[in-house]
Amino acid sequence: MIKVAIAGYGNLGKGVECAVSKCSDMELVALFTRRNPDDVKPVSGVPVYSMEKAAEMKNDIDVMILCGGSAKDLPEQTPAMAKYFNVVDSFDTHAKIPEHFANVDAVCKENGTVGIISIGWDPGLFSLNRMLGQAILPDGNDYTFWGKGVSQGHSDAIRRIAGVKDARQYTIPVEEALASVRNGENPELTTRQKHTRECFVVAEEGADLKAIEEQIVTMPNYFADYDTTVHFISEEELSRDHKGIPHGGMVFRTGSTGFDNANKHVIEYKLTLDSNPEFTSSVLVAYARAAYRLAKEGASGCKSILDVAPAYIHPASADELRKSLL
Amino acid sequence: MIKVAIAGYGNLGKGVECAVSKCSDMELVALFTRRNPDDVKPVSGVPVYSMEKAAEMKNDIDVMILCGGSAKDLPEQTPAMAKYFNVVDSFDTHAKIPEHFANVDAVCKENGTVGIISIGWDPGLFSLNRMLGQAILPDGNDYTFWGKGVSQGHSDAIRRIAGVKDARQYTIPVEEALASVRNGENPELTTRQKHTRECFVVAEEGADLKAIEEQIVTMPNYFADYDTTVHFISEEELSRDHKGIPHGGMVFRTGSTGFDNANKHVIEYKLTLDSNPEFTSSVLVAYARAAYRLAKEGASGCKSILDVAPAYIHPASADELRKSLL
Numbered sequence: 001m002i003k004v005a006i007a008g009y010g011n012l013g014k015g016v017e018c019a020v021s022k023c024s025d026m027e028l029v030a031l032f033t034r035r036n037p038d039d040v041k042p043v044s045g046v047p048v049y050s051m052e053k054a055a056e057m058k059n060d061i062d063v064m065i066l067c068g069g070s071a072k073d074l075p076e077q078t079p080a081m082a083k084y085f086n087v088v089d090s091f092d093t094h095a096k097i098p099e100h101f102a103n104v105d106a107v108c109k110e111n112g113t114v115g116i117i118s119i120g121w122d123p124g125l126f127s128l129n130r131m132l133g134q135a136i137l138p139d140g141n142d143y144t145f146w147g148k149g150v151s152q153g154h155s156d157a158i159r160r161i162a163g164v165k166d167a168r169q170y171t172i173p174v175e176e177a178l179a180s181v182r183n184g185e186n187p188e189l190t191t192r193q194k195h196t197r198e199c200f201v202v203a204e205e206g207a208d209l210k211a212i213e214e215q216i217v218t219m220p221n222y223f224a225d226y227d228t229t230v231h232f233i234s235e236e237e238l239s240r241d242h243k244g245i246p247h248g249g250m251v252f253r254t255g256s257t258g259f260d261n262a263n264k265h266v267i268e269y270k271l272t273l274d275s276n277p278e279f280t281s282s283v284l285v286a287y288a289r290a291a292y293r294l295a296k297e298g299a300s301g302c303k304s305i306l307d308v309a310p311a312y313i314h315p316a317s318a319d320e321l322r323k324s325l326l
Numbered sequence: 327m328i329k330v331a332i333a334g335y336g337n338l339g340k341g342v343e344c345a346v347s348k349c350s351d352m353e354l355v356a357l358f359t360r361r362n363p364d365d366v367k368p369v370s371g372v373p374v375y376s377m378e379k380a381a382e383m384k385n386d387i388d389v390m391i392l393c394g395g396s397a398k399d400l401p402e403q404t405p406a407m408a409k410y411f412n413v414v415d416s417f418d419t420h421a422k423i424p425e426h427f428a429n430v431d432a433v434c435k436e437n438g439t440v441g442i443i444s445i446g447w448d449p450g451l452f453s454l455n456r457m458l459g460q461a462i463l464p465d466g467n468d469y470t471f472w473g474k475g476v477s478q479g480h481s482d483a484i485r486r487i488a489g490v491k492d493a494r495q496y497t498i499p500v501e502e503a504l505a506s507v508r509n510g511e512n513p514e515l516t517t518r519q520k521h522t523r524e525c526f527v528v529a530e531e532g533a534d535l536k537a538i539e540e541q542i543v544t545m546p547n548y549f550a551d552y553d554t555t556v557h558f559i560s561e562e563e564l565s566r567d568h569k570g571i572p573h574g575g576m577v578f579r580t581g582s583t584g585f586d587n588a589n590k591h592v593i594e595y596k597l598t599l600d601s602n603p604e605f606t607s608s609v610l611v612a613y614a615r616a617a618y619r620l621a622k623e624g625a626s627g628c629k630s631i632l633d634v635a636p637a638y639i640h641p642a643s644a645d646e647l648r649k650s651l652l
Contacts, residue, residue, distance in 0.1 A: 094652070184598075265605050
């Protein structure tokens, strides 16, 4: 049994807790929190400890899955934990990945541990598919679409507007753009042509709805470059119809082969997810298996999804996989 | 530059010849054939040699890409070539993969070479996606659909019927089955519910069309378990409308997460290929890069797509990939 621990018990940590329970070769042995451990009541009943106690349990844990946020938690926590444990995280600030990788790599190499960073679906499975597509069809184009799904960042941006009580923002791929890409037309697409944004907003009583809408649709970076629709709804409607955290999207590689480029090919990788955090957690747990196995083989250092041979994430042996699945 | 050679110059060999020309880090240095080398005129002008001469060029070739058939050529040729070269093949007889793997592995380990077998899209990219899906969503179902595309085996089976001059068979996924899988309904599908078969047949003059159609639709293993449509067309129509070798298909993993399994997820990997052999060739060439790099690192033995870390197939460095693509 692979002994797994979780650091951080938000949506992601809860997802990992459940995903581990679905793996017959893993057991969850500890949950670490920065809150008062007595205030955290995990569904599975796993023991809860203060984050500072982690180092003391060095010999009881095979892999630590980091479930904090990319902005403030992971840049500190992943290297700190990598001193004692094999670690897996979902660091998703694309621009800072090389720096985070270097930090984790240095600690892992010094301490003989394995770190696998930026695991999830984007970065993660989407990155893997972008890379495979480029390598297989060098003469081609990449497209990534997101949604339909909830963007937490955009929802938060709306919530910061005066007069807004709550909000939920959906990112939606434009059907015409998808059709053109799937048809192998290799379109050049502007930001506006790729995605639309749909906002469901609960306004405070007496708020100026016209002004809120105007502030949303003209907001730079977040909405100004998109066709944005704003719906004002009641608090009840929001909690009844928009409680979930669905997401997903598609990665395409389109390209041509042949000396006259006569033959077109379209590779599409599509995710349709009811729960963004629970799916991300499921990917983290599969790569925790890889971290454990790599460390057992004597590997150390930091890796991304691109650096890990796929068979490491599946519970079956290489022989079984070749026989039953290849 | 990675020095690549091709063994066998059919559709697959021609595809590899072109795919190598699209890779700036590779050059094609030789083509080996069992025919009279003077009778083979490759598009690229690469030198052509008799298959028996290969061993003499041991030091001039980094990777040999095997382009023969799975039934008779590859079980002999891949181990024979692995004695002298790093090899990549597209061995696709699923049931015999473990045996082929063991044969190639033994030769590779004895001679310090790397062999990567069963590369292409199925086995190959489809296998990879089946494996990733199972590992990420252990609580779920797999579905593989093929087509719309030409099945050479089924086309050949029709051609063997008396009175048939030529034929082309398309395998077509059933839309209702696809819709149900995409909708996360986890249907149990019979063979008949998953695919239909459409046949375009050129009959000899005076042949009994009714009898030919009856023989096709009742043919065991090939057609009896499917809803099969037969169209009789002229030789001109066949060569005008059915000259290409398109194929493709989809691998799905559908599953649920959460302690109450409340959240459903659908992973879909879809290929739409104008040319089955040219796409397969493109995958072979990408994995030739991996074979070369693995051998340079000192690895030896046989591997499948599941055993190769993805970054090995992309021309960019790991640093560049993390920066630009992860």
